[in-house]
Amino acid sequence: METTGNILFSGVGGQGILLASEITALGLLGAGFDVKKSEVHGMAQRGGSVTAQLRYGKKVYSPLIEPGCADIQVAFEMMEAVRYLPYLHKGSKVVVNTQRILPPAVATGKAVYPEGLVEQLTERGIEVVPVDAFDIALSVGEVRTANVVLVGAMAAFMPVDGAIFEEAIRTRVPERFLEVNLKAYRAGRDQSK
């Protein structure tokens, strides 16, 4: 791979973005890429908007994605799919969890949750894959695997064999949660087919 691939993860603190980006990174490393990943800890984790940025290629220097250069965005929440629009470009692929998490201003009745979010993306030529990750995770038997469902849905767009992410899940997830996470991953993958 000559150019560097850029994946942006966005969502709400506490949704499991770090694990999802970690599995993605380990998969890509397993496929022989150089990878760098940037996270923000601290203040951002108390239910605020969070991102993780992942870059992979032959040799990666910068850990940060340039605006307009994210090839794939994995959004864990509807509004967080649109918040980072300046990072996307025409043709970017966005895997979006259709869940809505109300920010404080909305929960307290001071603002309304915006409608037509998916259209905001599609009308700019961005390809959107909506995934009801919460429901799928529930159906495989563990709501906390919604993040892995999204990794599965994302994997379909990657230039590598999907099995490498299963390998990454094996490395990263404790034995007793392994089966359910693999199920979640495969169910997510089926969404993008």
Place this chain on the structure above:
Amino acid sequence: MTQIRENAFWMSGNEALALGAVEAGVKVASGYPGTPSTEIMENLSTYEGVYTEWAPNEKVGLEVAIGASFAGARALATMKHVGVNVAADPLFTASYTGVCGGLVLVSADDPEMHSSQNEQDNRNYAFAAKLPMLEPSDPSDAKEFLKIAYALSEELDTPVMLRITTRVSHVKGVVYKGETVSGNPACGITKVPEKMVMLPALARGRRVYVEERMKKCRELAETADFNVVEPGDTKRGFITSGVAYLYVKEAFPEATVLKLGMCWPLPEKKIREFAASVDELYVVEELDPFLETHIKAMGIDCHGKDLIPNQGELNTAIVRESIEGKKKADLFAPVPLPMRPPNMCAGCPHRGIFFNLSKLGVFVSGDIGCYTLAFLPPLSAMDSCVCMGASISIAHGMAKALGADGHNKVVSVIGDSTFMHTGVNSLMNTVYNNSGATTIILDNSITAMTGQQQNPASGRSIKGEHAHGIDIEGLCRAIGVKHVFVVNPHDVPETKKVLKEAIALEEPSVVISKAPCVLLPEMKERKPVSYFTNQENCVGCMACIRLGCPAISWTAFGEGEAEAKGFKAKQKGVSKIDEILCNDCGQCASLCKFNAITRKEEK
């Protein structure tokens, strides 16, 4: 960290520094948490053979490391950038004493202020304290540079600073495990007063040594392989260090680069030669024109902050566009969306205090911790926040300025860890110089903001083992506070009564809000019962909504909806508790006067 191949590991810069410390044979490490430095100590504490601790503050942490170095051990102190301000006193004189065992201070700076109150550039400390400073660009550099720092420290008899930034600390990359240094000398007591007793006559001697040492260090910097010229196109040449190097490599991959692994002192000859070899010289660095100022002082002409911003983080696009002068035209503009700021957790004990303070009409002198989030709506209950420990002294100063009736207009609010850090000194002053400003200590039994670290009042060590926990109430009384109240902040009306009583007092008073952080493992393991709303009883008064709890949300009624659903016609909506998010604190129930909120088992 995760192993990916033989000897190759995937890890963050902070994990790499912990591994580097182990490979360098560090024996004693002390630090105070602070983003983005915290995980260095957390990771180091999981290794055998190295003593680690959380100090109450950064000054103490550095002094512990100095002591260990005096006893011959390789020692480490870690802190965030503003922590170095607290540790600056021992730092400037340790520069004179030098070391016995190698001594390194890691300063983790936070350009862009992801989690900080300012974005000071700590390279200035290396200049001001006359110390060598290394600056890695990524996790792999971080580990190697820490090992180099120890060798330098012992060779030059100097503490060494290692500066990282958020994009080194919290970036993950591939790092190779290396050899563990063997043959570090054994520890013991050696009395060398001319080095260790810094009274004027002896300090003057060491002052001379400091200059000799920095001269030696400058010479060494000329040939050291951490300052490297990467050959390339010489039309534009770049001098850079730290993460800025990475952005230069991506923005101008063809160009020649002088990467300075040591950003102080500078290799003047090397810089001159490099400058002479290129048509145009650019200095690319985050924040202050540090390299630029010193390079210009050598009489070398260069571009720097005339083009590149001196605020916030850089990235590849900023570096490319500042230098080439053109912007990418076709970026999507952001779409306006409701903000999603961080919030106190559902069930957070701090909320009960700030909900009350928002109604008491006092000036709230705040401090730094999770509770700083009380500044945000709907609580909007913090009126100032400067630095750790400042809340109490600022309230005292305000009360003195306001005069006789100042005591019931100002309160200070401070967390347990922050009180241990520097707040206790301020409380001594409040008592000693007698002001009636009330101090509220939010004791959630942990240092929460930075991700749950133990502290001197929490009763556990960095490894989670039992430790003496300081009795905050007893400490306040020992200082001389006569009026100490302890409240359960989840009982909102009762807390209000106590706060009013304390604020009315003319003598110094302390209110300790005592309830554990909901993120503590023991709180997570307990099976919380959730509260729920009996919506038929809800009158839409919004008392619970005003708590700003993430588990409570408001549903507004449309035209005629209230009546259709059997509510009074003018009712505007109802509130609802999300039972999955609810953490069983009961603050909302203690506020509801209409029996609309019930604990699950009570129905």
